[in-house]
Amino acid sequence: MTLIHTPFGPRTTAAEVLAGVDLTGRRMLITGGGSGLGRAAADALRDAGAEVLAPTRLELDLADLDAVRSYVEGLDTTVDAVIANAGVMAVPERRTTAAGWEVQLATNFLGHFALITGLRLSDDARIVLVSSGAQLRGGVDFDDPHFERRPYDPWVAYSQSKAAEVLLAVALSRRDPGRTANAVNPGRIHTNLQRHLPPATMRAMGAMDDDGNLLHADGFKTPEQGAAGEVMLAASPLLRGVTGRYFDEDNQEAAVVAGGPEPALGVARWSVDPDAADRLWELAEAAVRKQSAAR
Ligand SMILES: NC(=O)c1ccc[n+]([C@@H]2O[C@H](COP(=O)([O-])OP(=O)(O)OC[C@H]3O[C@@H](n4cnc5c(N)ncnc54)[C@H](OP(=O)(O)O)[C@@H]3O)[C@@H](O)[C@H]2O)c1
Numbered sequence: 001m002t003l004i005h006t007p008f009g010p011r012t013t014a015a016e017v018l019a020g021v022d023l024t025g026r027r028m029l030i031t032g033g034g035s036g037l038g039r040a041a042a043d044a045l046r047d048a049g050a051e052v053l054a055p056t057r058l059e060l061d062l063a064d065l066d067a068v069r070s071y072v073e074g075l076d077t078t079v080d081a082v083i084a085n086a087g088v089m090a091v092p093e094r095r096t097t098a099a100g101w102e103v104q105l106a107t108n109f110l111g112h113f114a115l116i117t118g119l120r121l122s123d124d125a126r127i128v129l130v131s132s133g134a135q136l137r138g139g140v141d142f143d144d145p146h147f148e149r150r151p152y153d154p155w156v157a158y159s160q161s162k163a164a165e166v167l168l169a170v171a172l173s174r175r176d177p178g179r180t181a182n183a184v185n186p187g188r189i190h191t192n193l194q195r196h197l198p199p200a201t202m203r204a205m206g207a208m209d210d211d212g213n214l215l216h217a218d219g220f221k222t223p224e225q226g227a228a229g230e231v232m233l234a235a236s237p238l239l240r241g242v243t244g245r246y247f248d249e250d251n252q253e254a255a256v257v258a259g260g261p262e263p264a265l266g267v268a269r270w271s272v273d274p275d276a277a278d279r280l281w282e283l284a285e286a287a288v289r290k291q292s293a294a295r
Contacts, residue, residue, distance in 0.1 A: 004242060006232065008251040010187060014044035014227040017236055023050035028234060029079045029119070030054050031062060031112065032086030036191030037130070040227035041083060045235060053079070062086055062111025063097045065291040072118035080122045081234040084112035084165065085130045090196045094152035099287050102146040104157045109164035113284040116172070127172055127181040128233040129165040131271075132158075133249065135185075136259050139163045139270030140280055154196070164280055166246055166271035171281045173244030174274065180243035182233045183267075187249030189226035190214050221249075246272065 008017060028045055032038035033054025042052045053075075061067040087108045095103040101110055116127055138159040144150050147157065165183055172181035194202065202208035209215055229251050233239055246267040248254040259268025270276060 003255060004239075004245060004247075004253040006236075006238060006247075006251055006253075008228060008232060010221065010250045011225055012228045012251060013222070013224040014041055014231040015047065015224065017228050017232045018044055018048040021048050021235060021237065023048040023235055025049075026080045026235070027051045027053065027077060028081040028083065030083040030085050031060065031115070036193060037186055037189060037223050037227045037230065038083075038085040040223040041085065041231050041234075044224070044227060044231050048235065050235070057086075060115070062115070063103055063107045065097075065099055065110070065114055065288060066295070068111055068114040069118065069292070069295075072115065075119070078120045078122045079125060081126045081128070082116055082119065082121070083128045083130065083230050083234050084116065084168075085128075085230060086112075087130065087161075087193065088196075089132075089134075089158050089193045090154035091157070092154055092196055094147050094157075096146060099291055100146065101287065102152075102157055104161040105145060105164060108158075108161035109168060109280075110284055110287060112165070113168060113281075114288050116168075117288070121179060123178050125179045126234050127169070127179065128230050129169045129181070129183040130230050131165045131183045131185055131246070132162040133185050133187075133264065134159040135163040135166055135271045136257070136263050136266065136268045137261065139259070139268060139273075140167065140276060142276075142279060142283075145283070163268065163271040166267060167273070167277040167280050169246070170244055170272055170274060171277040174277070175281075177243070180233075180239075180241065182239075182243060182245045182247065183271075184229035184233055184247045185249050185254075186226040186229055187221045188219050189221050189223055190216070191223060191226075
């Protein structure tokens with residue numbers, strides 16, 4: 001399969017992606033739209049004329065399936081694009097939600113699954129899953145997704161949740177060919193996402209100096225640059241009809257690679273495995289069904 005090439009690069013901003021694009025009449029929902037990449041994406045979409053719904057965590061807590069359901073039931077409009085942008089990273093201790101799901105998998109993946117499958121979407125709706133290069137480090141462990149038997153590791157849990165988001169794009173694209181679903185790695189950006197990281201980890205990542213100052217080393221983007229990929233997939237006419245793909249931090253479609261500790265770019269084979277996508281879909285569907293039955 002030929003990889004899709006876009007005219008955008010790693011430093012392109014969300015506003016540049018939307019230059020000359022008129023989104024008047026398009027209603028777009030973005031999670032986590034109050035900070036970081038989500039806020040930058042929401043601003044750019046609004047500037048291009050879109051109506052942007054950006055529920056806060058108080059209105060839509062993705063870690064709480066009842067809250068997602070209430071939000072969906074209260075929204076009596078059709079949505080033309082969903083950007084699953086909200087996320088948590090490297091939560092230090094193992095935590096589970098009321099549904100019994102590990103909190104990163106619950107927030108980053110399951111809450112978005114419940115939201116996307118519960119919403120009324122227009123026939124040509126575009127769905128974007130904001131994943132991460134972390135999906136290269138590990139996939140979904142179907143034997144123990146909630147770390148009940150294996151030791152909890154904050155990064156293994158984050159990687160699993162980000163691979164799960166790519167699998168959700170794959171599953172959606174296979175189930176609903178009229179609409180599109182893609183995943184994107186925004187790159188590295190200083191945001192509140194790093195709130196759980198100790199200074200030693202930030203220093204090891206080249207993100208902080210010895211005095212605690214944030215470093216904007218070469219690889220770091222601004223939030224406006226980091227938001228370019230999600231906006232591109234949600235709204236650029238150049239990507240219309242493209243589905244089931246993963247775009248990297250350079251805003252180009254990524255090649256499928258083996259995954260593991262080494263690769264910096266690409267999408268891991270386990271993140272795009274159609275059988276894993278189906279299996280994860282069934283797990284999520286069962287969780288949502290159980291929650292509905294308990295209501
Ligand atoms: N920054 C990076 O370097 C980087 C790299 C790769 C991927 N990403 C991905 O990019 C996305 C955006 O992250 P960011 O960097 O912009 O971080 P951020 O500034 O921390 O934004 C994350 C957003 O998610 C929201 N959120 C967290 N838990 C939630 C919940 N249970 N329910 C509803 N909303 C919740 C947060 O709301 P509160 O403000 O209420 O906490 C916040 O608005 C994430 O999916 C992240 O994994 C970021």
